[in-house]
Amino acid sequence: MKSGIPSLNDVAEKAGVSKSTVSRVLNNRLGNGFSVKEEVRLRVIEVARNLNYRPNLIAKSLTMRSTQMIHIFGGNHALSDLGNIYQTVVNNITGVMDSTSKDYDVTVDMSRHASEASEMPAWKIEGAIILAKCTASTMKDILQLGIPYVVANGQCPENGTSVNPDDVGGTRIAMQHLLDLGHTKIAYSGPLPPYLEGHSSLSDRHDTYLSEIGKNGLEPIFSSHETLDSAEEYLKETVLEKKVTAILAYGHMGALNLLQAAHSLGISVPEQLSIICFCDKYANRVMSPGLTFIDLNAEAMGKTAAELLLAQIQNPGQIKPEKVRLPEALVIRNSTAAPNNSSE
Amino acid sequence: MKSGIPSLNDVAEKAGVSKSTVSRVLNNRLGNGFSVKEEVRLRVIEVARNLNYRPNLIAKSLTMRSTQMIHIFGGNHALSDLGNIYQTVVNNITGVMDSTSKDYDVTVDMSRHASEASEMPAWKIEGAIILAKCTASTMKDILQLGIPYVVANGQCPENGTSVNPDDVGGTRIAMQHLLDLGHTKIAYSGPLPPYLEGHSSLSDRHDTYLSEIGKNGLEPIFSSHETLDSAEEYLKETVLEKKVTAILAYGHMGALNLLQAAHSLGISVPEQLSIICFCDKYANRVMSPGLTFIDLNAEAMGKTAAELLLAQIQNPGQIKPEKVRLPEALVIRNSTAAPNNSSE
DNA sequence: AATGCACAAGCAACCGGTTGCTGATTAGTT
DNA sequence: AACTAATCAGCAACCGGTTGCTTGTGCATT
Numbered sequence: 001m002k003s004g005i006p007s008l009n010d011v012a013e014k015a016g017v018s019k020s021t022v023s024r025v026l027n028n029r030l031g032n033g034f035s036v037k038e039e040v041r042l043r044v045i046e047v048a049r050n051l052n053y054r055p056n057l058i059a060k061s062l063t064m065r066s067t068q069m070i071h072i073f074g075g076n077h078a079l080s081d082l083g084n085i086y087q088t089v090v091n092n093i094t095g096v097m098d099s100t101s102k103d104y105d106v107t108v109d110m111s112r113h114a115s116e117a118s119e120m121p122a123w124k125i126e127g128a129i130i131l132a133k134c135t136a137s138t139m140k141d142i143l144q145l146g147i148p149y150v151v152a153n154g155q156c157p158e159n160g161t162s163v164n165p166d167d168v169g170g171t172r173i174a175m176q177h178l179l180d181l182g183h184t185k186i187a188y189s190g191p192l193p194p195y196l197e198g199h200s201s202l203s204d205r206h207d208t209y210l211s212e213i214g215k216n217g218l219e220p221i222f223s224s225h226e227t228l229d230s231a232e233e234y235l236k237e238t239v240l241e242k243k244v245t246a247i248l249a250y251g252h253m254g255a256l257n258l259l260q261a262a263h264s265l266g267i268s269v270p271e272q273l274s275i276i277c278f279c280d281k282y283a284n285r286v287m288s289p290g291l292t293f294i295d296l297n298a299e300a301m302g303k304t305a306a307e308l309l310l311a312q313i314q315n316p317g318q319i320k321p322e323k324v325r326l327p328e329a330l331v332i333r334n335s336t337a338a339p340n341n342s343s344e
Numbered sequence: 345m346k347s348g349i350p351s352l353n354d355v356a357e358k359a360g361v362s363k364s365t366v367s368r369v370l371n372n373r374l375g376n377g378f379s380v381k382e383e384v385r386l387r388v389i390e391v392a393r394n395l396n397y398r399p400n401l402i403a404k405s406l407t408m409r410s411t412q413m414i415h416i417f418g419g420n421h422a423l424s425d426l427g428n429i430y431q432t433v434v435n436n437i438t439g440v441m442d443s444t445s446k447d448y449d450v451t452v453d454m455s456r457h458a459s460e461a462s463e464m465p466a467w468k469i470e471g472a473i474i475l476a477k478c479t480a481s482t483m484k485d486i487l488q489l490g491i492p493y494v495v496a497n498g499q500c501p502e503n504g505t506s507v508n509p510d511d512v513g514g515t516r517i518a519m520q521h522l523l524d525l526g527h528t529k530i531a532y533s534g535p536l537p538p539y540l541e542g543h544s545s546l547s548d549r550h551d552t553y554l555s556e557i558g559k560n561g562l563e564p565i566f567s568s569h570e571t572l573d574s575a576e577e578y579l580k581e582t583v584l585e586k587k588v589t590a591i592l593a594y595g596h597m598g599a600l601n602l603l604q605a606a607h608s609l610g611i612s613v614p615e616q617l618s619i620i621c622f623c624d625k626y627a628n629r630v631m632s633p634g635l636t637f638i639d640l641n642a643e644a645m646g647k648t649a650a651e652l653l654l655a656q657i658q659n660p661g662q663i664k665p666e667k668v669r670l671p672e673a674l675v676i677r678n679s680t681a682a683p684n685n686s687s688e
Numbered sequence: 689a690a691t692g693c694a695c696a697a698g699c700a701a702c703c704g705g706t707t708g709c710t711g712a713t714t715a716g717t718t
Numbered sequence: 719a720a721c722t723a724a725t726c727a728g729c730a731a732c733c734g735g736t737t738g739c740t741t742g743t744g745c746a747t748t
Contacts, residue, residue, distance in 0.1 A: 057466030059704035107451040112442040122401040403734035
């Protein structure tokens, strides 16, 4: 017990048996040419408990090549913004993992890693879930080590499994909602191309907006002003000048800013201006009750990712990779309505 | 090369030297009774690169007895609610850990554990941060193993280190703000005693409200209605019946509900009703811009916790435990104002 | 030529477990 | 009593690295 932490050897000595006996007793590896007297078995277990013995997982992984750990990559970037969907995703992943009989331990890596470094932990992991993205080096390791993995809300290699919301479909639904209400001057608010780097939702939402606008013979409307930085300027240009009556916002943060700016400018929502955005229903409930939104269904994303991962772990090599697209859904609250033509 | 992954031995064989030489060369452990000819050194490095050798971190941690891992306990309960302070706390912890030269790896345990079970991971951890609380069993393990730790926003053992916001001071500041504005009918909204179990902030805020009310010769005002469930009922009882002009709310969720309910009931904020609550400034910015609040300073909490932990890790046994109280600060937004006496 | 010493590199133990196999008891059978 | 089979437990190798110490070599010194 040199380091203060009891080892297998310490238990063995105290119990007056050999390392191997302790190992087999504690792991219940009876049979196969091995057995113990009940008396010895109980003594070993008793000693182990008294010493508060805990197997060193690192040593164990070295020989066993197996832990019961599920590792979530990308926590640092994914969980750094308040109120994004990843917290819901993670909660639902752990929910599924905790409810399965095997007791998997879920950890989230929260460290910021150099962009070329591998984020792989020192211990063996049974499976990985990648939030949005991981470094190329990490992905290389995952593939090389053959670790089952699922990418949640992000792109993944050809032969990998991922779960993503259907942003194209969601954008169509949002646009249809606004069109059905009678809007014709619909602006888009969100990051515009060229995107330096980023998530497919950036282009999916933007491009689908454009194509839907075109399909209906309307004019696309943008603004050079950033919603996140200068929402008031954005509204002045779009609503006051260009007579926009509805805005499709990339995210709820932008939408909230627009809402506030509208309030300051005396533009009433939804009477004079409809706002719709993409958001998770949990984040929406907590952060912006009232906003009409397209639900990204982070809950299902987490659950599905966890289930797909479990399937891979429990049937090694038998599960074929899958790119799941989860449908998005319109949730109508109070920020959209028919355009108010009388104000003309 | 049995598993397809090259090992130290494979490199040694190919380079025609011993394991130890390869190890020392690759880790640059020269001196101390060891040296190599430059020619051999280069050959080893060359072979290692050709084989794409990567040291097995598991084996490495076994001998090195160091994992460079910082573990955060309590992620499951602390991070399950959207928009609470813990996400900010965790982000600032990792920020500090990442900016130190040692590259610590931070993981957050997100698993749900049985209340009597130990949450201690099986691998060695260099330090621990506990979000609000951990199981008794976990704390026992931490103490027994002598792992440096800091409790963030929660109680900790006699000889431990913790970082907590000064809720008593914060409540005084909030009350003083309302009193300065001229309010005399100030209600408290939040969990009332007896608390089944819970955080010290519950009693700190409630009790300090009471004592400040008493100190100023005012009447404490409560309602049997829960703000979170039935904010409208709460307002009817306090504002409409009891003529309350200001409410001190335990949390921003309750405050938001009150805000919405006030809107529905036609009670204007802040003209007819002032609302102030406890909240972190990040959560406030994102979730409820406009609310006047007492900033819990989750940012400083995370940073301080991380710094205190690092100090302990880097100077083993030399740092004396500390109970840090971080001051809370008033941030005035638009939900508080002088009471409108003309409405009487 | 003998001695001393710095330099090079390897041996072998160790980290904390797991596991195939072997040896020693005990029990059961004839 | 002798023999076989079942039971019980330990030896030692191994996982993939790290490191204290020893050995072997070549060169300068006396």
